[in-house]
Amino acid sequence: MDAQKANFEITRMARLLGVTRQGYYAWRRRREHGPGPRAQRREVIDQAVREAFQASDEVYGAPRITRELAGQGMMVDRKTVAASMRRQGLEGISPRMFTPVTTIQDSSARGFADYVQRRWDQGRLDAVWISDITYLPTGEGWLYLAAVRDGHSRRVLGWAMDECQGASVVDRALRMAHTLRGDVPEGLVFHADRGTQYTSKTLFETCEELGICQSMGRTGVCWDNAMAESFWATLKTEFYDRRSWPTRAEARREVARWIEIVYNRRRLHSSLDYTSPVAFENAIKRDQAKTEEHADQAQAA
Numbered sequence: 001m002d003a004q005k006a007n008f009e010i011t012r013m014a015r016l017l018g019v020t021r022q023g024y025y026a027w028r029r030r031r032e033h034g035p036g037p038r039a040q041r042r043e044v045i046d047q048a049v050r051e052a053f054q055a056s057d058e059v060y061g062a063p064r065i066t067r068e069l070a071g072q073g074m075m076v077d078r079k080t081v082a083a084s085m086r087r088q089g090l091e092g093i094s095p096r097m098f099t100p101v102t103t104i105q106d107s108s109a110r111g112f113a114d115y116v117q118r119r120w121d122q123g124r125l126d127a128v129w130i131s132d133i134t135y136l137p138t139g140e141g142w143l144y145l146a147a148v149r150d151g152h153s154r155r156v157l158g159w160a161m162d163e164c165q166g167a168s169v170v171d172r173a174l175r176m177a178h179t180l181r182g183d184v185p186e187g188l189v190f191h192a193d194r195g196t197q198y199t200s201k202t203l204f205e206t207c208e209e210l211g212i213c214q215s216m217g218r219t220g221v222c223w224d225n226a227m228a229e230s231f232w233a234t235l236k237t238e239f240y241d242r243r244s245w246p247t248r249a250e251a252r253r254e255v256a257r258w259i260e261i262v263y264n265r266r267r268l269h270s271s272l273d274y275t276s277p278v279a280f281e282n283a284i285k286r287d288q289a290k291t292e293e294h295a296d297q298a299q300a301a
Contacts, residue, residue, distance in 0.1 A: 002028065042084075048074055049084040053092075057262070059238045061085075061092030067274035093238050112199070115215040116191045120151035120227045121271075125284060126185050127152060129177060129212075131192045132228035133165055136255070139246040145255060146170045146197070148177040148190075149231060153284075154269055155277035156231075156259050157181065161252050167200035174203070178210050191215040193225045234263070 001013045001024055014021050030036070052068045053060055060068065062082040069076055085091065120128050128151035136143045144165040148158040158176030162169040170192075178184065190212045192198040198216060207214050217225050239258050245251040268274040275283070 045074075045076060045080065046084050046088060048072070049081055050088055050090065053085070053090050056092075056267075057238070058090075059093045060268075061094070063270065064092070064268045064274060067268055112194075112214050112216040114191075114217055115189050115213065116151075116217075118226070120191070123152065125150055125152050125281065126181060126188055128189045128191055128215075129157065129174075130225065130228045131170065131173065131190065131198070132225055132232065133170060133195065133197055134232045135165070136161075136240060136251055137245070138248050138251045139244070140248050143245075143248045143251050144169055146173040147228075147231065147259070148173050149228070150277075150281075151191075151227065153277045153281045154231075154272060155264055155281060159256070159259055161248075161255065163248065165197065167197045167202040170197045171202055171206050174206060174210070174212075178212075184210070184212065186211070187213065189213050189215045191217070191225070192228070193217055235259075 001010065001017065001019075004013065010021055010024060014024060030039075048069055049065055052065045052072075056064070056068070062078050062085060065085070066076065066078045066081045069081070116128055120130055122128055129148050130151055131146065131148045133144060133146040136145055141163065142165075143161055143163065145161050146159065146169045147156050149156050157180050158173040158178070160169045160172035160176065174190065188211075190207060192215075194216050197203065198214075204214065235255075235258070239262070240251075240255070245254075263277075265276050265278045267276060269277065269280075272280045
């Protein structure tokens, strides 16, 4: 239309092309003067949303991206972020429900009570540790992964991987968690399902040695260890199942990196008010240090 405006009337060209005269003149103004303030603001938001989405390994949805941008000083509401993602064709990943298949009960094992009763988060660190074992497919066969998490901070405290799903893989994960924490408080509960790895003599003796109380859910009731199952759903949906793994060595290396760098230190958890587990724990420690400092000052006065 702009190229032919000297030869034809704008009104006639608009009618033939099915556009409006107002739209044509608005286009000319944008071309001559650049985008308006609203369009410029939208471009800035789109770029920020796109960069946050890519930095999350293309996992985050609107709620987490909103909080990520807020942490960077850009205050936008969730609806604005969701609209930006729709415009750009960006879609986060929602973990699917994961059905456990590795729990095999040992009929001769000793009995353990359920001291948690699905109250995994009891309002403080090192009150309940949750554990489970899952399998990861690779080009060389299965790789079994055991993890131990804190029920309050959701942090993965210890993990271990092996070609076999025996008690030793859980034992190593538990000892790693204990080493990270150092001295653990009396009454710490280690909760898991009733698989043979957790009812084994090896793990019983380890818990006795470390001063940890074992707890187990009911047989065949996955909800009694639902927090552990939700972690597997996150790991597999957001990370592991998105690519193939030719070797166990590569899987070991990248799973460890994802757990420690992405999940523990970068991924925002909605249950933690959209902070990472490590940041959540650091905030608790800072508050405790301030409380102790004030108590010391009050005692000195």
